[in-house]
Amino acid sequence: MSRPPLAREKVLDAYEAILITDGERAATMDAIARDAGVSKGGLLYHYESKEALETALIGRMTDLALADIDELAAAPDGPVAAFVRTSVMTGHPLDRAITATSKLAQAGNTAASDALRGIRDRWADMVRPHVRDETALQLVLLVSDGLYFNNALVTGVLPGPLPRGADLDALVELVVQATRDA
Amino acid sequence: MSRPPLAREKVLDAYEAILITDGERAATMDAIARDAGVSKGGLLYHYESKEALETALIGRMTDLALADIDELAAAPDGPVAAFVRTSVMTGHPLDRAITATSKLAQAGNTAASDALRGIRDRWADMVRPHVRDETALQLVLLVSDGLYFNNALVTGVLPGPLPRGADLDALVELVVQATRDA
DNA sequence: GTCTATATACAGATAGAC
C-alpha cells in the first residue's frame, strides 16, 4: 500500500488554499502551479485537466467527511454537540475541504453541490437518532450550515464573527438543550 | 421623481438570474446581454464595466435589505419569527438579491462580502432586543444563514431540502422557544 | 516527471456606425 504521490497532494493543497482565501475565480492553473511550486506543464502531468482537479478536491472532501462522521458518532459529549462544535474548526483538513468545495458549488459546479448534499444527508442520518424530531434535526443542520457559510464568507485570514471558546460552548449547549430527545 | 431606466433593471435582473441558477462563472457579459435581450455594446452603455454591474447588484441588495429590516421590526408575530420565516422565501426580490450577492462573495468579491456582513450586523441589531442573550442571538442568525446557504447551493430550479409550510412553521416555533427573552 | 513554448478559446472592454 503506497502513499499517494507527494506532488499530487501539494497541488491539491494549493488549489484548496486559493479557493478558500481568494475564491473560485482566482484559482487558475497558473496560480495553482505557482503556489504548488511546479510549472503549468508539471501540474498538467498530475491532473490532466481543471475538471480532474475539481474531481480530486471533491473526492478528498468526501473521504474526509465520511471518516469524520464515524468519529462524530462515537464522540464522548454526544454526536450533536460534537457536530456543531466541529463545524467551526476552520483550520482542520476536513473544514478546509468543505469550504473549498462550497466555493466550487457556488461557482456553478454541480458535482460539488451534489457531493455536499450527499454529505449533508449522511450528517442528518447520524444526528437523527439523537434529537427529538425532524424539526430539531433541521435546527441542528441549519446551525452547522450557518457556521460553514460564515466561514466561507470570510475571505483571507480575518477572524470573522464566529463564536469561539466560551461563546461556542454556550451555543453548543443551547442547541443541545433545544433539540434533546425526550 | 423618475423611474430608473427599464433597460438597466432588465440587465440587472438577467445578471441576478444567471448568478442564482448557473453560478458566478456563467455570468459573463455575453450571457447577461443575451438574456437581457440587448447586445454587449448595449449592455456596456448602461454599465460601463463588469465591476459597475457588480456594484449595482450589491447596491440593490443593500437597499432591499434595509427596507426589509424596517418591515421585520414591525412584524405581527415578532421580529424573530418573521426573520427566520422570510429567510426561506426563495422567489422574492430581496432573497434573490442576497443569493446572487452570496455567489459573488464566494467567488472572491470582497465588496459583496462586506455588504453581506454589514446587513448581517443590521439584522443582529434588529433581533438582539427580542432574544434572551448573545448566544440566543447567534442561534437565530446562524439558522437564517443556514437557510440562505442551502438556497444558494440549489442550482437550477430544484426544490431542495429546505423546510416549507408546516415544517417551516415548526422550525420557526422551535427557534422562538429556544431563544425567547425571559 | 518536469519543463518551455505555443495553440485555441473566450473573457472584458473599445471604436465607431446607425
Added chain:
DNA sequence: GTCTATCTGTATATAGAC
C-alpha cells in the same frame, strides 16, 4: 440608445524538449 466589429489580456490545454 443600441448595434457590429475588433482589440487585448488571459484561461485551459497541447506538443514536444530535456
